[in-house]
Amino acid sequence: MSPVRSVLIAGASAGGLATAEALRRKGYTGTLTLLGAEREPPYDRPPLSKQVLSGAWEPHRARLRSPEALAALDAEFLLGDPAVGFHAHRREVTTAAGRTLTADAIVIATGVTARTLPAQRGVRGSHVVRNLDDTLALRSDLLSARRVAVIGDGVLGAEAAATARQMGLEVTLIGPQPAPMTEQLGPLVAGHLTGLHLRNGVVWHGGVLLDRLHTHGDRVTGLRLSDGTELEADVVVTAVGCVPATGWLENSGLNLDDGVVCDAYCRAAPGIWAVGDVARWQHEGLGRLVRLENRTNASEQALAVASDILGDGRPYLPVPYFWTDQFDARLQIYGIASPDARAEIVEGDPSDGRFVVRFEGPLGPESVIGWKMPKQARLQRASLVDRYTRPQQPVAS
Structure with missing residues (x-):
């Protein structure tokens, strides 16, 4: 070069x-x-x-x-x-x-x-959260709101729901999955995340989609879900991916x-x-x-x-990692678990509110999730390194 x-x-x-x-x-x-x-x-x-x-x-x-x-x-x-x-x-x-x-x-x-839904375009009180202007506009609306509906059950939707609830608002979290963040966490950990939200007063509607927004003039007043549920809302936050x-x-x-x-x-x-x-x-x-x-x-x-x-490149072979803070819990997620991976608790106890889960697939460990156990999760990450840094034969994408 x-x-x-x-x-x-x-x-x-x-x-x-x-x-x-x-x-x-x-x-x-x-x-x-x-x-x-x-x-x-x-x-x-x-x-x-x-x-x-x-x-x-x-x-x-x-x-x-x-x-x-x-x-x-x-x-x-x-x-x-x-x-x-x-x-x-x-x-x-x-x-x-x-x-x-x-x-x-x-x-x-x-x-x-941020991906938006056709129903929210031009509707005041309907927000996405991607950049600083989005966040400041949403915060301004939340300060005068009482009821908030969050559409989207991934990490951003779950975080927004937790934040709004901690601000004292009535919050409903809505999504197509059986539990928030099921795709990223698997059913076991996502179930505990549901419990965390419910204990903190969030109302959860799973397995549903948005059918339509209700408005008065150009201002949102509520929404109807795909199962026919009607909800009142002063603010709607859409977090349906990017x-x-x-x-x-x-x-x-x-x-x-x-x-x-x-x-x-x-x-x-x-x-x-x-x-x-x-x-x-x-x-x-x-x-x-x-x-x-x-x-x-x-x-x-x-x-x-x-x-x-600068001429000193090597193949980029990371162990994927992200974290999320919701209420009093920090979750740390290493790796990517396949849908059929088997979850096993390897540290702590969910009943104590601190645990680590490792996901095993056909080729060995695929992912590690720590719930309020950062040190132990980092130690368990070592079991993933060989899986992610040893070149494999390309597969269809």
Whole structure:
């Protein structure tokens, strides 16, 4: 690879910033540009559904770095100007403001956008939680609300429900799964999560979808579920997943399929890499394409991409990890369990509110989940390392 003298990072959130910082730490001294769609300096997203939404943090506390630390990067930040087009062969990015930017190396770190439901468009009191503006708008509505319905039973929906309940609101959590976060946690742990929410006063409606929103004028007043249940609500939060932010890459020459498709080194094309939520790369330990939407992966993948840009790359083989805080419980999730994996409690006791579960599949341990047992969960993670870092034969994705 010829020496890289200029790097353009499209996306100035956690993955983009971590890539820039890793390049500087590794000795890169060339031109460095970060292009961001939002006007705010880079900030952390996990606190949005918890500390910022509850008001425990002022918004500025979610910033990833101080102004002095950003200045020390010696990078140009072009904020509030989203990328709208890309030509892969020319490595040329066009922006909403009419800029045309090129570089020796391009890193795509544009993340994801919140999926919305047709019924909520144009309805006041209906919210998603993806960026800081979303969170502040939702918090403003919650401060004058009494009843909240959260549609979506994944990690973001469960966190938003817990936060709203801790703010003293009447909260109903709604989703298609038999228990919140069943897909990520498995039935055993998800059942305990249901119990945690119920003990704290959240009403749970599982196995259902939204049928329609009720409004008065353009303001939400309630909703009807697919089983016919009618609920009153002053605020509705929709957390039904995200979509990789790849619209600006259409007709760019890149392979797009549930994200930017990359090889094991996170390379999308010569001189082009993807990092974070938008990247779908070949995980050689699992033998298939993987896309992860979490803060830890964005940071770890950034290190791998920075190394590869500078000619010292290796296949990116992480043990996936994320955490979630809900009420008084912190859950730490390592690995990805297959649907038929067998769950076994290996530390603690659920009746005591502290335990670790390990999931065993046909090839051995697949995942570890710790419930208020962080040290023990980290120790159990060691059983997963061989599974995720030993290259497998590719499988159909």
